[in-house]
Amino acid sequence: MRTNKSGRLSDCKECRSVYMAAWRAANFEKIKEAADARVASGRMRDSARKYRESKPRCPKPKVEREARPRKTPEQRAAIKSAWRKANPESVKASKNRNRAKRRTAPGSHTAAEIRLLFDRQRGCCAVCRGALPKDYHEDHIVPLSKGGSNDILNIQLLCGHCNRKKSAMDPISFMQREGFLL
Numbered sequence: 184m185r186t187n188k189s190g191r192l193s194d195c196k197e198c199r200s201v202y203m204a205a206w207r208a209a210n211f212e213k214i215k216e217a218a219d220a221r222v223a224s225g226r227m228r229d230s231a232r233k234y235r236e237s238k239p240r241c242p243k244p245k246v247e248r249e250a251r252p253r254k255t256p257e258q259r260a261a262i263k264s265a266w267r268k269a270n271p272e273s274v275k276a277s278k279n280r281n282r283a284k285r286r287t288a289p290g291s292h293t294a295a296e297i298r299l300l301f302d303r304q305r306g307c308c309a310v311c312r313g314a315l316p317k318d319y320h321e322d323h324i325v326p327l328s329k330g331g332s333n334d335i336l337n338i339q340l341l342c343g344h345c346n347r348k349k350s351a352m353d354p355i356s357f358m359q360r361e362g363f364l365l
Contacts, residue, residue, distance in 0.1 A: 286328070309322075322338070
């Protein structure tokens with residue numbers, strides 16, 4: 184192994200790995216013979232035995248824990264369904280987060296931020312100003328398909344009708360079409 188005066192290798196990691204791979208390929212039989220000789224002489228077994236003897240044994244006996252009964256797939260599905268019903272905001276945020284990940288959109292938001300946005304919008308749709316139903320939609324103002332982020336600053340809450348009308352339209356052209364902007 185070549186080293187300089189400071190004791191460091193003179194080759195970079197990549198060059199060294201290429202060199203070592205070539206050396207191993209050229210000296211395969213020599214490496215195999217050396218390994219077989221170590222196993223045959225018992226040096227490997229002896230070193231493993233010495234290592235085990237040098238380590239102190241654990242003084243505490245292992246305590247058997249009671250095995251919990253496994254839940255059936257139906258029970259797990261019922262638990263998951265109950266959680267989803269109890270946490271609709273978290274479910275919506277999770278769906279948006281997964282969609283944004285697929286599109287590699289920057290930013291993220293949480294269920295708490297969605298609740299705060301709901302309060303800021305006073306429970307009204309951002310487009311038609313009607314009361315938001317329980318199954319309101321989280322809409323990206325600038326759509327993910329047009330390069331929008333998944334940050335809370337790019338989210339608005341819409342009723343299902345307005346969100347389906349907007350779809351993946353540019354926000355300015357959509358509001359002009361609805362008669363809000365000139």
